[in-house]
Amino acid sequence: MPHSTRAAATRLVAFFVAGMRLATLAQMAPSLLTAMPALSRVDHPWLTGASWILATVMLVAIAAITLVTRRPPGVTYAVLDVAVAVALLIVGLWTVPVELRTGTWVGFQLGYALCVSCGLSAVRSRWLWMFLLGSLAVAEAVYIAPTVDGWADLTGALSTCLTLLVLGPLAWFGCQTIVRIGTEADEARRYAAEAAKAEEERRARLAIHNGTAMMRLLVETDTADGNGALRSQAEVELNRMRAYLSGQTPPPVSEATNLAAVVTAVGAEFDDLPITVVADLAQDVALPRALADDLAAAMRSLLLNVRQHARAGRVVLHAAEDEDGIGWEVTLHDDGIGFDTSATDYGVGLREVVVAQLARSGVDVQINSIRDLGTTVTLAQTTVAEVS
Incomplete structure (x- = not known):
């Protein structure tokens, strides 16, 4: 199976969620023994025990599911988790003494709610996530409201609620961002593979x-x-x-890198055609090696088309440097049968060897043809390419 960055990112988020739950369980466990004397003063000891058991089962079960599937808990588990956390906070009004609800793991409900708020990464819907987080915040406010007995208590209660409202969103946005980065990395890898395949097919x-x-x-x-x-x-x-x-470097299409020499050499290969080569005005145009190869291959492909299809009585291959000396132009004209450029799909030769390949070197290609009057192809570069 090919490597997936998204899958790796999803596993990382899953391990984070499972780690949060197991860490919460590890912090709850020692407090159970030390809290027994205090918890014995509550009116519903059986409800207290049930709360601890339910919280422990939920922490272990969802952590186990997350580790086995290597994915954060889905929406169904997230909603169930929040529902249990809200229920534990409400039940805590009767099972946890007021003085033990903050600053101690005897009142584990706040720690459990914070753990749950950081494990909602699988909830994609922003509105559902806000509803779940808001439910936790409201239940937490109700849980710690009885502890407020003055300004100092109020600031402490607000700080406790803000911890949930800050760390929960940070965890959610952080996990979403990690998964999105993984998705974009997979898309970029897929795009690169498709581009490489297309380039190989073109070559x-x-x-x-x-x-x-x-x-x-x-x-x-x-x-x-x-x-x-x-x-x-x-043979060439x-x-x-x-x-x-x-997989080797292909030999040069033409030994020459001077425009006039390239045009003359390619024209000489097709001396079986009624061809006239006029390249005197291109003597001063030097071409990079790669451009000279591409230009020679393009002209050879054009002349092959003339030989195969044009049935021309005259062919003229002309090359000249622009008057301002910053560009050049090569034209190939034949008086053959011509074709309708608007109704004809270019074949591989015109589409790839001529138009697309020369475009990569900054050479513009214009093809004009009239039925029974012939075809003219113009290859033009408006700036002089740097010779390496």
Whole structure:
């Protein structure tokens, strides 16, 4: 099972809740023996014993359920827990002497209520949580009201109520935040995995598209000259596919990094087409190695489309530096059959090898085509890329 940060965060909250309950039980236990003489003065000793037993059972049972399931107690258990805590506070009016209700674990009801208020993390509904916490606060106020006999007692009672109203929300918001962070971490991991998968699929398409087109043409071409020209191109693409499959760095698509040289070299590979290459005005444009590779792969994919589909009588490949010297433009025009750009879905070559791949390098791609008049593709970069 894949690692889940949310599951780990939920377990952490569960351990916190169970630890709070067991710690409360550990603090209650020693007080039971020392409290026996004082508790014997109350009018309902059997009710006192039942209160201790009920509190002990609830503390142990919910702690055990939390540890076994490794999840904080659900809404049903939380409501039951609060109901028991409120009942114990009300019953405490008869079972705990007034002088023992605060500052001592003989009156364990306040400690139990505080423990319960810190264990409501599984209650997602803010209104339900506020109702449960408010119920505890009201019951606690009723429980300690008889202890108020002056200003000093009033401030002490208020401090006791504020402890519940401060620590309870802190525990709830803290636990909710921890679980939410775990959820967001899982979502981020899932998004990263999907992005990595998509990137790997994209790299696979880039690695095999041109090579597949080359091999298809190689199979379909019967002339010796055509086969010879295609074999040299197919060999280059075959080496790139081998590099991808072995996880190695693919060889450069073109040895040149000068725009004019890149355009001229790619055009020369397609001398079986009626192609004219004009690149004199791009002699001063230096390209980074990665951009030169992407540009060469894109032009090769475009020319493969021309060879396969255009049925062109003339092809012109033109490259030039902008007049202001901060950008460049490459245009490929053919007078072939053209196509309707608004009604045609681009294939892998145009969509991935040309448009998407060049966009990552800051190169804008414009494709204009008119049926029976031809197609013009413009590759333009408005700023000069830094050469590394």
